[in-house]
Amino acid sequence: MLRFAVAGLAANKVRSALTMLGVLIGVASVILLLAVGNGSSVAVKDSITSLGTNALTVSSASSRGSATAAKKLTVEDAKALATAADAPSIKSVAPVVTTSGTALYGNVSYQPGQIVGTYPAYFETANLKVDKGDYFSADDVLNSRKVAVLGSTTATELFATEDPVGKRITIGGTPFTVVGVLRTKGSTGFNDPDDVVIAPLPTVQNAFTGFGSVNQILVQASSAESTTEAQADITRILMGTHAVKDATKVDFRISNQTSLLSARESTTRTFTVLLGAVAAISLLVGGIGITNIMLVTVTERTKEIGIRKALGAPRAVILGQFLAESTLLSVIGAGLGVLAGIVGSHFSVVGIKPVVIPESVLGAFGIAVAIGLFFGSYPANRAAALRPIDALRHE
Amino acid sequence: MRTAKPPVIQIRRVTKSYGHGDAVVHALRGPVTGGGEPLGVDLDVAEGDYVAVMGSSGSGKSTLMNILGCLDVPTSGRYLLDGTDVGHLDEGQLALVRNRKIGFVFQSFNLVPRTTALAQVELPLAYAGVRSAERRRRAMAALGLVGLADRAGHKPNQLSGGQQQRVAVARALVTAPAMLLADEPTGNLDIRSTEEVLGIIDGLNARGRTVVVITHEDEVALHAKRVLRLVDGAIVSDVRQAPVDGPPPALAAAGVVA
């Protein structure tokens, strides 16, 4: 029976190949698009957990319905958090200002993604490790020294293969001495955490932002378990410094990495589902292609069906023959599609490294074969139900 | 005319019409009553008989043959094959009847395209569930009987019309059916091929097989033991040329069978 099916398909090579191509594209796109979606969610997860699960970010937010403008976060807030005696859950505090500017080294000019002014605690809290040189110290902060630690991307852009440590660069007219280069964290596909310059807070404030507010305060909880406790402590202390009485009207927002993680995850999940839906449609179109081809095949071979029935072919044999053909089409098409999908997932798509979901491979293959059976059964049934004389008269 | 056994074919008041209302065509109707009602065709064919069905084009010969071969169903009336009413058989049983009891030969050969002569002849055996080695042996024997043993590997487009029809005959007789039905088997053949094919059919009848053959050539009808004439869907004459249990007339005349 399989031999007959192969012969039947071989009789119309181009047509069979095109039908298989339809299934192939369907299966490959399901695997590949789901892999891209999954890859991006893995990347997001990695980037967020790499920030450290103990980290809490405090940022300013205007409270809803409040008439007064939100009070910005200040270095004093950070100091209040750092010095609070009754908050054992807070391990370290780093106020953060961010700005942008152009860095110059010799005649090389480059604009890093972010210029960050902060305290040394930032490095540990944000899970940043130094690769060459060293972090700047608390002493550097106290003395507003013009020193900087570069992210690996910024370092390569400015220095290429040269060792940046000890070299002097100019950012927005202010000279900085490079004291360290950070280890590469890797791109998440959306932003590059390695494209930064990090310098002592007062230095950056002095040169760029002024001594007003800070953008964020990065707080490290003493452990991953105590983040909720730390969140409560931060709220309590900052309500004090901001003179807010009503807990529902706070003018700051605390986000921890787990909440950020789940928010980002749900976005990427939506993204994955969307991609999957597109892929599923192409799989369906492939299935309709099978029906179409099998209908043509049945019509074309109606007379042959009549001959076979006149010779006493039972209904099941005719049915089996056409089902075997359509199933073979979909099995080969789906098999090649799996191959194409897996090969294709080795290339990164728009900066995202696809991560194949094993279930999607099995699922896509299974669905394609089921589609072959399902969509093939209509034409096959039609062929098998023909009366011999009607089939024989067909020209 | 002694027939010990009951007739293989018994047809009672069979009619076949196509279309509806004013456009209705009575392809088979038999005698018509005064009121214009078709009474249907009655026909008995004894085992071992060799019947030629003649009549002008459109007289209903093929319609009758398709009903006899269980390829088509009558509009009304009963058809008993070996005593069984085929009208009561389901699809699977009909497939079995077509496979085991009937060998059908068509005017247009109706070979399966792109399939070798051997595979063609093996087909009915495959549907009967015969195993591959046995199938091959019997198919080769059938091809040998029609003198085409050396053409087993040829596809239809590599065979002449006469050879194709002989393959079709081999295919019809390979399951050793009791009945061979042939609808103008020589209609598309030249004189020499006609003689070859008729020779084979005569031989099959001499060995006891019931044969019904449609033709409009008198020379072909001379091979039969009994000649029916159809006009407008009714049998108008029924002439016996030789006894049922004797040899077919052509062989008797040639003195092949005593």
Ligand SMILES: Nc1ncnc2c1ncn2[C@@H]1O[C@H](COP(=O)(O)OP(=O)(O)O)[C@@H](O)[C@H]1O
């Ligand atoms: N499928 C059909 N639909 C309509 N009319 C048909 C069909 N088959 C046969 N007929 C009509 O039935 C009559 C008998 O046809 P047929 O049995 O093929 O004649 P014959 O074989 O004697 O030439 C003809 O008038 C023909 O037009």
Ligand SMILES: [Mg+2]
């Ligand atoms: Mg005819």
